[in-house]
Amino acid sequence: MKIRRDQNLYYLVKFQVIQANIQHSRAASAALCASVARANADLALIQEPWVHGSRIRGLQVSNGGLLYCGHQTRPRACIYYKSSINIFPLPGFCTDDLVAAEVTYVSEGTQRQLVVCSAYLPYDKKESPPTRELRDLVAWCEKEKKQLIVGCDANSHHTVWGSSDVNDRGESLLDFLFSYNLEILNVGNEPTFVIKNRSEVIDITVGSGPICNNIARWHVSNEPSMSDHRHIHFEIITDYNPQVRTYRDPKRTDWDSYRTELQARTREICTKLRNTYDLERAVEELQNAVTRSYEYSCPIKVRSDKHTVPWWSKELTQLRGQTRKLFNRAKRTGEWEAYRATLTEYNKEIRKAKRDSWRKFCEDIDSVPQCAKLQRLLSKNGHTKLGSLKAPSGEYTKTGRETLELLLNTHFPGSRLLNHGDEYDWNHQQRVTTGSRQNWEVAKTVSQSRIRWAISSFDPFKSPGA
Structure with missing residues (x-):
């Protein structure tokens, strides 16, 4: 599984898949191994592998394994998987021409299952495709509501998946696909089977379930496959993660x-x-x-792209869910009273949570930098006005003058507020600011280096006066 950055600022969590028929060829097996390593493929749905002594040879890819029916003398289907994939074989659906397994992956925080299948539909059998084993697998996936992806060498022609003509095998296979609502995932009509005198589309990818909407970049590769069948590449997108x-x-x-x-x-x-x-x-x-x-x-x-607020709680989440349920029920039944009552309670709880959170934030301020930060935040809002304040007696101020007197007595005890026209005792001011001999002795210790040290001790981005 890989993660790729998309142009829409999302990470795509996806499986890289290769579908290939290597026609029992040793050279084609080596070419497929090189393609798997080059594409860093997670899965490979393989038909007609190279077999020697009833064992599949030539597909020794590091950090991976093979699934196939081991008790068959000449298996014609197998699945390569990377060791990091959580895969579970389905031996009840494994034969010489079909291999199936269940892949578990995580999407939106939930574990999901996907059945992947490699199938070979032999052209030398009298019965029309698909085979009985493939029919049983599709029926089981439909019954169990499993998502399914099948990569197969159909050996059948039909213009629906890009062939140049239609034959009886193609008609039979298409009827089966339609009867089980299987989607053909081929894109375009690029030939998948190429020989000297003709080229045709006989390799198809089909699927069922929501996973079909997540198939991306399906294409026939131009890389040499050393086989008459060309490699097919596609991606299975399993999840979308926001960009970090x-x-x-x-x-x-x-x-x-x-x-x-x-x-x-x-x-x-x-x-x-x-x-x-x-x-x-x-x-x-x-x-x-x-x-x-x-x-x-x-x-x-x-x-982080997650925008959270400190006042939100689990209780508000439950109340919001209850409000939405009553709203949907009211749309169906026309009974709006319960919804309106719950909505009113929901809005009250939100306002109460905001007030409590703001009060706690202000009470937790215990340093000058935090206070300066709050002052900067409030000063940015030109509509913020100083209004009524609560006095120690429990009563609220009623006028602007009372508010100013309360602030003056709280922060500057012993001060008094001058009325307009009152005369100021300048002699008193002169006596206060003259200073004693002791104060002048202290002032002599102030030097340029001490002032520079004091300024340098300020915290970064310190507000004036704080």
């Missing part, structure tokens, strides 16, 4: 580490500049040193 977004946050940079790292890297830069080439190389090394030091001190972070 990464970023660097300059505010979280460890500047001490940056200086140490930069100092160590700049020592290696050559300072003997004899010509223009040495100068350009030194400039490039300095740029790389600055960039690498920053990347080391400011590591990459993963941006």
Whole structure:
């Protein structure tokens, strides 16, 4: 299973599958092994493998295994699977011309099953296709509601899957596919069987269930197969995962580490500049040193696409589900009273959860930087107005003056609010700001280096006055 980045900013979790008929050829077996390794295939649905001594030979691919009916003297179907695939053989449907297995994968957090099958429909049998074993497998999958993908050498002609003509075998096979609602997954009419004097489409891929909508990039490969049958490649998309977004946050940079790292890297830069080439190389090394030091001190972070809110709870989730059920029921029955009552309760609980969460957030502020951050957030909203506040007595202020007096007494005890036209005692101000001899002795200890140290001790991005 592989993960591929798609143009729609999603990761596609998918199986890479190859379908091939190698006509009992040793050279074609080697060509298929090379194709499996090149495409990093997860599954290969193989017909007419090279058999010697009742065993399939020539398909020794590393990190994988083969499924086929071992007690048959000349098996004509097998399945290659990568060792990382969770696969379960279905021996009840394995014969010399058919092999089936159940693959388990995870989609949207849920385990799902997919039956994959490699089938050979022999042209030398009197009965019309498909074979009895394939009929039994399709009927079982329909009964058990299993998704199914079949790659087969049909040895049948029909224009529906791209053949140049129609024969009786093709008519019989098409009737069977229609009777079980099996979808033909072939795309286009590119020949899958090519010999000197003719070319035809006789290899088909069919499927049933929702998985058919997730078949992508089905095509006939142009790579040499060393066989009269050409390889077929397609993908089975099993899941869609949101793209992992990464970023660097300059505010979280460890500047001490940056200086140490930069100092160590700049020592290696050559300072003997004899010509223009040495100068350009030194400039490039300095740029790389600055960039690498920053990347080391400011590591990459993963941006989550999940937008969560701190006030949401399990109770709100249950209440939302109940509201939706009552809404759907009201649409059918026309009884809206229960829905309206539940919706009102749901909205009340949301407002209460938001208020409680905001109160807890404000109560947990215990440092100046957190308070400064809250101040910046509130100052960005031009519509934020200072209104009524709750006094220690439990009553709320009724006017703007009462609100200001409450703030003044809380944060500056002993202060008084001047009325318009009141005279200020400047002599008192002069006495307060004159300072004693002891204060002047302390002031002498203030120097330029101490001021620079004090400014440097501020936290990054510190708000003025906080």
